[in-house]
Amino acid sequence: MADVHDTPFSSDGDGFHDECGVFGIFGRHDAAAIVTLGLHALQHRGQEAAGIVSFDGSQFHVERHVGLIGDTFTKQAVIDSLKGSRAIGHTRYATTGGAGVRNIQPFFAELADGGFAVAHNGNLTNAMTLQRTLQKQGAIFSSTSDTETILHLVAMSKERDLNARFIDAVRQIEGAFSLVALSSKKMIGCRDPLGIRPLVLGDLDGAWILASETCALDIIGARFVRDLKPGEMVVITSKGIESLFPFEPQKSRFCIFEYVYFSRPDSSVEGRNVYDVRKRIGMELAKESPVDADIIVPVPDSGTPAAIGFSQEAKLPFELGIIRNHYVGRTFIQPGDSIRHMGVKLKHNANRSMIEGKRVVLVDDSIVRGTTSQKIVQMVRDAGAREVHMRIASPPTRASCFYGVDTPETSKLLASRMSVKEMADFIRVDSLGFLSIDGLYRAVGEAARDNETPQFCDACFTTQYPTRLTDHEGADNVRQLSVLATRA
Amino acid sequence: MADVHDTPFSSDGDGFHDECGVFGIFGRHDAAAIVTLGLHALQHRGQEAAGIVSFDGSQFHVERHVGLIGDTFTKQAVIDSLKGSRAIGHTRYATTGGAGVRNIQPFFAELADGGFAVAHNGNLTNAMTLQRTLQKQGAIFSSTSDTETILHLVAMSKERDLNARFIDAVRQIEGAFSLVALSSKKMIGCRDPLGIRPLVLGDLDGAWILASETCALDIIGARFVRDLKPGEMVVITSKGIESLFPFEPQKSRFCIFEYVYFSRPDSSVEGRNVYDVRKRIGMELAKESPVDADIIVPVPDSGTPAAIGFSQEAKLPFELGIIRNHYVGRTFIQPGDSIRHMGVKLKHNANRSMIEGKRVVLVDDSIVRGTTSQKIVQMVRDAGAREVHMRIASPPTRASCFYGVDTPETSKLLASRMSVKEMADFIRVDSLGFLSIDGLYRAVGEAARDNETPQFCDACFTTQYPTRLTDHEGADNVRQLSVLATRA
Amino acid sequence: MADVHDTPFSSDGDGFHDECGVFGIFGRHDAAAIVTLGLHALQHRGQEAAGIVSFDGSQFHVERHVGLIGDTFTKQAVIDSLKGSRAIGHTRYATTGGAGVRNIQPFFAELADGGFAVAHNGNLTNAMTLQRTLQKQGAIFSSTSDTETILHLVAMSKERDLNARFIDAVRQIEGAFSLVALSSKKMIGCRDPLGIRPLVLGDLDGAWILASETCALDIIGARFVRDLKPGEMVVITSKGIESLFPFEPQKSRFCIFEYVYFSRPDSSVEGRNVYDVRKRIGMELAKESPVDADIIVPVPDSGTPAAIGFSQEAKLPFELGIIRNHYVGRTFIQPGDSIRHMGVKLKHNANRSMIEGKRVVLVDDSIVRGTTSQKIVQMVRDAGAREVHMRIASPPTRASCFYGVDTPETSKLLASRMSVKEMADFIRVDSLGFLSIDGLYRAVGEAARDNETPQFCDACFTTQYPTRLTDHEGADNVRQLSVLATRA
């Protein structure tokens, strides 16, 4: 697919959307400013809204805003109001337009023993089931976010100590979660037992940092300490850091799609540099699906690293045959019906003089619905390409994600209802090649996929979900919340 | 005091502030539009923010906005989003600047058996005590408003039926409350056992209405049916209206200050026209504190009806000796120190040619801190008044209100620390007269105050609070919430 | 008519609109802050937009904003940017919604010999004729305001000295104008030869002030020096003030409607206190059109002083039988058709208990189209009045104003097409009485109107315009500007 980091802005919603980035710092006088910078570096994980909660030793301060970090949290008044040396933040992609301020994280509540805030990257697969149980016990939900469920579980826990209450809560939830939480005494980080979503530990001149990716450490010159382990919970207080393992140990199932698309190329996740993995994906792809062509052209920007790898392996020139307009904002509305049917090229334009008369290999990261690929192929053909071949830097995407990536439902995914040959016809290419699942595993450094207990979560390619899907499987999952939209 | 309906805009915060107006309608296709109009008529009861919750038969819709109704709820998109034939609304005065959207009512929650919204006029005197108990049971508070406490009590109730749960809740709360609530099946209205705050029932072509004052019925041409009785709970469904009395019967203690200042002069509250009571207050005042003078001048706008009554009784001409600038908005900042010390007359100006050389009687509704009175007297003297006499249309205000009126703490009230003679010196008048407490009771139609069981709540004048002040009396009342401010 | 100071906000546009207030100060370090306060006091003369130009000794600074002074010019950044000890300002009522920022005054231009700003209260009757001539000479107009014409005339003048250029310009313009202008050396004030619009001179601790009304001096405690004379031009420099009379002397023709409606009651204009004149208007009206009734009720707020005068003369009680909602802002849109036909009482409500069963005399300042009067009468009847009599504090309004008051065209004025009897039927009153033209002259202190050379401009009542109406009479006046609307 074409770079989907901003697909919400495209007209057809053809793409994946990241769900969240989290960041926290403990013990630095300008904590909120640091969180702002960290979230800016994680902006690719969610562009719709962001929030920061700080604690100044006696009071908590909360700011939540719709929009990019750089537009909302850089105002002096906002930063000034977030007093204190401890702060956590969250940036999110909103799945529904009307979601409103109420769903912006971190969530904060005044519990019996003080304030408590939590920010969440991932998705719970039993949130609705838990929510219904909690409501029957009298819990009031002020949002439609699964993160609020965690807060209620902590609040309702019969344990007395916060650590115990937190453990009580996370043991009840299922799915993917990398959590950062803040109380008046401590900052807590926690990854689900399978470690589906990333979470790293950093250090800035003695202040502990928790962040979704290492690029959020780089922006402020912080030191990368290590990845949190799957199922690990770290508790940071003014006395230091403590590591707990509240879950039954399980084999890691990190999301392999973080390498394919989500994470920033300059991040290192789970010990591997993302750009490097993507280049190797391109190399594997060139080996598996070679093609006799003149130029290798990335669909920018997400296809670029794989295209470079493909070009190096295939010894064919890498060329910018498609130019991307970076000024596409989120509100570009195509005015009028006549315009809407013109096939306007808001985001990409073929670089005609580079394309004309050439046999072109397009390299993209994935195909979702196929409509974007169709348009891009047509644009390249209109620019005079002699042949158009498409190479995809991942296996066919066959199944929805339930772990925090906003995917279309399975039936909307092109690969769920077509063979590769049919897909090639649909997007009108001379040839179409996907990376094999084993090729993908090789690119990340494995010999092959362990089909018994796979080393990664690759459910979107294989439909093998690593956890129960309690809400999805239950009959209740159709129940809608009765509040449609809250404006605030 | 000078008209305090907009005292938040003055520089010294010298005045009382209304807390709330509530309005609901059940069974009219354009319910939210009607609520908007009703809240506009109740705008004098709270100018800071407003909210409306509607129900369209399957979904609830919520809108909350900071600002005047006429600036925020008249936008087509806002009204359009509030679908449905049932809606309740609330307009509020925010006690703290940073209160934010989270504290705007109505409060809404998704309970186990469906959505539930509640709007509240008044103040609970045991809210913090209840809140602490609820938090210990695991309840999460998303606001600092006592109204959310009511929602939690309903949610936590062990009763199965909503009526029973609601009764369970209101039986636990203490203080002043006129509530309007909305579920997917019914609209509920309820007054506290003493009936401290007003609530009226109206009818618009067959649709039932609940409103704080009759002026909110007049604006839409609705019929006034009757005041709700103290301790009464009405339940309105598509089948009709039902009246319940869930509390131990008590003698009514309606807030007498609603007559003096809060309610709109064109409203009828508890069977009496407010303008008429205020005129009779002025007449009683003229009898009790006559003065040999040339003209009777109201401090506009709140002193005007009493000044007319005084003028008619004293047979002295009523004149607009002070002109009010109605364009004083909420954000008028006096720029620069030099300006701040100029004694700028943003809101009132003496009408010099009417004042010069005259013996002037100023009529105002009350004196709070005395600073506003001081300035107005000085302005009238500067305009050449020969004598300045002040007559106050209520007894000296000696005690804070705990029932929904934002008053300074008792020690800041001028009358709590000065005799009438000292107050006269402080505000520099030739004479100062307050209405007696019995005079006030006579003006509202009583022979005299029944000192055993007073007919009204007059605690601000007498310090005799009609309910327990659980939070205030408990040692816990000093505990502050740990979240200072949430921007949304 | 009902108080038209905010008639733009009413649904039917039934009313007059003020056009402008002007204010300037020369020689005070916080000049712009003072102008802000002065314009706030003049807000009743124009609520749509305002502008301030200051000069700091080397640079001019310009701020123009749509909205109330108190909402726009009180921001610290705005005031801070308006550096300098000399400043002029303007507040305006925009005649067309789409007028945009370009039409906000003061107008500023970089002339060959330095910056020059001008603010204008009034209306030129030959602006379009001059504009066409100027365009033929190559002048470019960036607005649709007649004030820009004055700037072009100054710019195009062949004179060398600014005073001479200014005189050259004002001698070419016709109509009503009270001007305040600012150059790098001087502040100029000028009234048209007939003195149709007001302009006063004040003094604040040695700094000269020019303002439309004395209430703008009062707000800052400035001293009233005198009215500028008709045809007078004052030139204020750091050396002092100079008075010039550049026009052929003519008999004064001050706008009598300033007394009836425009000016603030606490202002003194042309030596007469406005409130006092209005009361005497009410007294004359009571003498000319007595009525056997129970109560005298003003249509608030503009009818109030005349109602007091009527009440005192007629010895009938003055009562607030109609209550005004001061929270009617400029954007109150009545949502939905069903609502629009309900006759919603956004601004006024009858005070039923005061009205019921009574013979009521309503006192209003004028009748424009009659639709507002019709609604108010109906509202009073619905509240149970036994009889409703209307008394109008001016003669019938028969003709449009060309001197800076936004009136409907003559054919839309009720009095231009109906007799008093027909008007009474139209608004459905038991009796209707207007003040006679001589009664009005008596109220302002004249023995009678001098029909040869009237002492005032009373064209709206008599159709006797005191100047040529060049644009209106020329065939060219139909030509429209080709730019419809500019958003900025």
Next chain:
Amino acid sequence: MADVHDTPFSSDGDGFHDECGVFGIFGRHDAAAIVTLGLHALQHRGQEAAGIVSFDGSQFHVERHVGLIGDTFTKQAVIDSLKGSRAIGHTRYATTGGAGVRNIQPFFAELADGGFAVAHNGNLTNAMTLQRTLQKQGAIFSSTSDTETILHLVAMSKERDLNARFIDAVRQIEGAFSLVALSSKKMIGCRDPLGIRPLVLGDLDGAWILASETCALDIIGARFVRDLKPGEMVVITSKGIESLFPFEPQKSRFCIFEYVYFSRPDSSVEGRNVYDVRKRIGMELAKESPVDADIIVPVPDSGTPAAIGFSQEAKLPFELGIIRNHYVGRTFIQPGDSIRHMGVKLKHNANRSMIEGKRVVLVDDSIVRGTTSQKIVQMVRDAGAREVHMRIASPPTRASCFYGVDTPETSKLLASRMSVKEMADFIRVDSLGFLSIDGLYRAVGEAARDNETPQFCDACFTTQYPTRLTDHEGADNVRQLSVLATRA
């Protein structure tokens, strides 16, 4: 330099800024929507503000907004207000923050014979001189833009016919100009005699288009017809297109920096594809300044095409060693002093695993002040590069541009005061190489630079300005405009 398309957002203002893009269409029902899309494609030429003027057969409509096209002109109300089948637009980079709405183009004026709008890409070198002359003739300037001067010249022309007036005007101006103008009858395009700035002619289903670059034709699928010739003026009416040559013929001097940096890589300007030229620049650079290294790393995004060319020529791998954060908006303020000194990497991050231990060649398009290069080199060193070599895809920038590119004054340009060796020390690289001027000419397809009459304007590299610099050379050029800033 690092990609300066958004340098205004960086803290040190180190970079060039484009000044303008222009676009017009004549004869298409949804003209304004097409202009919006065209300006979106030209957004890289100016991101601060944009304007569109349309003509609907009887009225002109004007919209001007600060911000990106996609944020401001895509609102339905804006597009709807721009009625008509003819429209021109402009997107600009504002040279000063306070420039305000008044300086947003197109400029529009009501001339004696109708409305006239003009949009301008370039810069006049005698604008102030002309302005002073025009002011002496009485012209009023409402902006500080040189484009308004053109409008005045047309207005003041003694010619009768618009074509003749326009020719009269453009013959008086000096410097660089590509103009698009609209009257009620015609659309005019015009390039200065040297053709310094680009302007192309296109066709969309019979509607003529004028645009700065071909990428603005591509976005809507319009056909590229041809470049306008230097000194050519085209007049488009409903009858067709006419070509005029009002100037003395001169040899073309197109801006060579359009190839180096300004134009979009997918545009073809003056017959050459920009991406192709940039790649060949990289190849020439590799030949002229070879280096023994491991990887070729572009400073993204502007250095990318040259880096690809360098990599292909040098047969060294092209790698994304620096990752750019595309979410850097214009308002990112670094909060607090401590943060400001941290060297925060808001826009670029080194891709450590690709850099570490390598000998790196950085390829950038130019060096302006050198501060950005310094930071990037340091960042790459901190990431562990063994050697850092910098190769610049243009000759040293030694002189300011007077033709529409916002450059620092000459003395601020690093190359104006340092040798290449000194610059290498300053930015701390192991070696530094610039492309030679002849290498640049070879890359655009010339054998060498013709030093007598150069084929391009290359003044920024050679100080040989192709036109007079009347304002700059005159003594008057120090005169400042007296209005500092206008907010609107």
